[in-house]
Amino acid sequence: MRLLFKILYKNRILVLFVALEIMALVFIYLNRSYQGAVMLSTGRRWSGRMLETRMGIVKYLSLNEQNALLSEQNARLMNSNPRFFQSVKVNDDLTIDTLFKQVYEVFPARVINASYNKRNNYLTLDRGTLHGVEPGMGVVGPQGVVGIIKNVSKHYSSVLPILHSRTIIGAQLKSKPYYGSVTWPGGNYRFAEVNDLPAQSKLVPGDTLVSDERSGKFPSGIPIGTISKAELIDGFTFKAEVALFTDFAALREVYIIKNLHKREREALDEETQATDAE
């Protein structure tokens, strides 16, 4: 026993080193899980506040740019499209005058911290559980799709943007009825990748990719990007490069999208799967 202590004491630097590394690895692991995010959010609260101040200054300096983006978006909203709504009437061709019921609710948020040059990037928004944010909600910016809410603390939430290895965004072609999924292979943050588009979609550079509503996270038709390179692999599906509309380097104002039918859809899916298993 004494020998053991002696050896430990002799190697105390190594022991300390190993202990610290294990602690660091535990932090990394926790940061990737929900419980850890809650634990680390204490530290995030004060760093969040400081980053908010910094962003306040940066925001002031880029007012012109932001105003331009906002007025652009306002213009688009004024020509409002009914995509955020769902028709209550089943038979649309009888009358043009239909009643609409809101499915998606949108509320604004500010990006207070962001990265886009890493393999896995994150955004931090200044909205949390206090404002009704929940994990899994979609986030869009003035130019298009941004990402999906991952963790939420009381005042802040973190987003997995398109620029993360674990983000998969469902997408469809604007002019053709085909679905694919957008991922990010790393490297240049202005370009992502789209997979699973079938050969018959006859993808060509210039085609526009928009969000689809199968996941229930985004309304359909929110712009994602344009195809810049398309290549048919194994003869059945396309692998294509997408020039993203959202400039993650200049992202300040975003909108969190709440699906008011989320519970209903989930319950229905669960019921279907449960009864199907019988």
Added chain:
Amino acid sequence: MRNNFLSLSFGLLAILMVQVFVLNHVQLGGYLNPYVYPFVLLLFPVRTDRAFYLILAFLTGLFVDVFENSGGIHAAATTLTAYLRPRFLRLISTQGGNEFETLTIREIGLNKMLTFAGLVILQHHFTLFFLESFSFREFGQLLLRTLLSSLTSFTLFFLWELVFFGGSKRNR
């Protein structure tokens, strides 16, 4: 010795502020993010208590992690750097750097400084980027990022060294 330690501590604090509020938001070509804070750590006096030095490195990394929302990757990389520092020092000096009062270009010379700082920063950045992507699948990209980022950090650091400490031995 005491003064040097104090000025290094202030230097560390100042560079951490610069790191989290300025450099973390500077992105070159969409790939590169310079990290200069490890340099201040590697310049701490050789005779600093090793246990204290390891803990200081860990806390420094953790500070950057909190601001980057990256869990503990900076803490892990920086602690490893602190642990390996004596080995890197042995490469440039037979006495393991013990003959140096401080680690400045003036004291140890440009060539040795380049070797030492270069190795340390390559190790730090490689560990960092590896932990970040946590896979060897994109090994080429990992190496490229390590090399380019190291070069950027390195250049910034040497500008800083030359401005504040002078590059030649003439002032001794």
